[in-house]
C-alpha cells in the first residue's frame with residue numbers, strides 16, 4: 001500500500017479558503033469537488049479529510065488524522081494532546097468579553113455574579129478563575145452576539161476580528177482574553193516515515209511563508225552611490241549589480257522584507273536610487 005499521511009482541514013468556513021490556498025501554493029494538487037469529504041493528492045503523498053473545525057483537534061489527537069489545520073482558539077478549547085507545528089498567519093482573531101454598549105465597565109469585576117454566553121467555556125472558565133471571578137457560563141454553539149439582546153446572558157465571550165458583529169448587535173469589547181491564528185497541528189506519535197513526509201510539507205510551507213514576507217526590489221542607481229545603497233539593502237547574500245546601457249548607472253536587485261523596504265525608502269532615494277520596483281516573491285528557500 002502506498003504510504004500517505006492524512007491532513008484534516010475545515011470543510012467550509014473561516015479557515016477553509018486560506019487552508020486550501022496554502023496547500024495549493026505548496027504545489028500540492030487534489031480534487032476538491034463540492035460534497036467530497038475525502039480527497040487524495042495526485043502529486044504528494046497526502047489525503048485530505050474535510051471536517052468541521054471542532055472535530056479536528058480530536059481527530060489529530062486520536063491519530064485518525066496525522067495533521068490538521070485549526071484555529072488556536074479551537075485547539076486550546078478542545079484541550080487535546082497534539083503538537084503545534086507551525087503558525088500559519090491567517091484566520092487571525094481574538095476571543096473577547098463584550099457587554100451591551102450602554103453599560104459602564106469598571107473592570108473585570110463587572111462580571112462577578114453575571115451570566116456570560118459563549119462557545120468557549122473552557123477558555124472563559126480558565127480566564128475567570130485566574131481573575132477570581134465567579135460567573136455563570138452559558139454555553140451556546142453559535143450566534144453568541146444575540147444573547148444579551150434576548151435576555152439569555154448579560155455579557156458574551158466570543159470571536160472578534162473587525163468588531164463589526166459586536167457593533168451591529170449593540171455590544172462593546174471590554175476584555176481581550178486570547179489571540180488566535182490558524183496553526184498546523186500534528187499527532188504526537190507520528191511514525192518515522194510520516195515525519196519524513198511532514199518535513200517535506202514544512203519545507204514547502206516555509207518557502208511559501210518566507211516568499212510572502214519578502215519582496216524582490218530593483219532600482220536604478222548612479223554608480224557613485226552603490227556602496228551606500230549596498231549598506232541600506234544588503235540582500236540575501238549581497239545585491240546583484242548589473243550595468244545599465246547608460247554610462248555611469250547600474251541596476252541594483254535585492255531581496256528585502258517589506259518593513260525593511262519602507263524603513264529605507266527615503267534613504268534609498270536620498271542616495272540617488274530611482275525607478276524603484278517592488279515585485280512579489282512566490283517562493284523563497286533560504
Ligand SMILES: Nc1ncnc2c1ncn2[C@@H]1O[C@H](COP(=O)(O)OP(=O)(O)OP(=O)(O)O)[C@@H](O)[C@H]1O
Nearest residue numbers: 010013014015052053054071074091092093159161
Ligand atoms: N471573523 C473572523 N476573522 C478571522 N478569523 C476568524 C473569524 N471568525 C472565526 N475565525 C477563525 O476561524 C475559525 C473557524 O471559524 P468558523 O466561523 O468557520 O467556524 P465554525 O462556524 O465553527 O465552522 P465549522 O462549521 O467548521 O464548525 C475560528 O475557530 C477562528 O479561529
Ligand SMILES: O=P(O)(O)OC[C@H]1O[C@H](OP(=O)(O)OP(=O)(O)O)[C@H](O)[C@@H]1O
Nearest residue numbers: 014142143159160161162163164165166
Ligand atoms: O469582528 P467580526 O469581523 O465581525 O468577526 C466576528 C464574527 O465572525 C465569526 O462569525 P462568522 O461571520 O464566521 O459566522 P458564524 O457565526 O457562522 O461562525 C465569529 O463567530 C464572530 O461572530
Ligand SMILES: [Mg+2]
Nearest residue numbers: 052053054055
Ligand atoms: Mg466549528
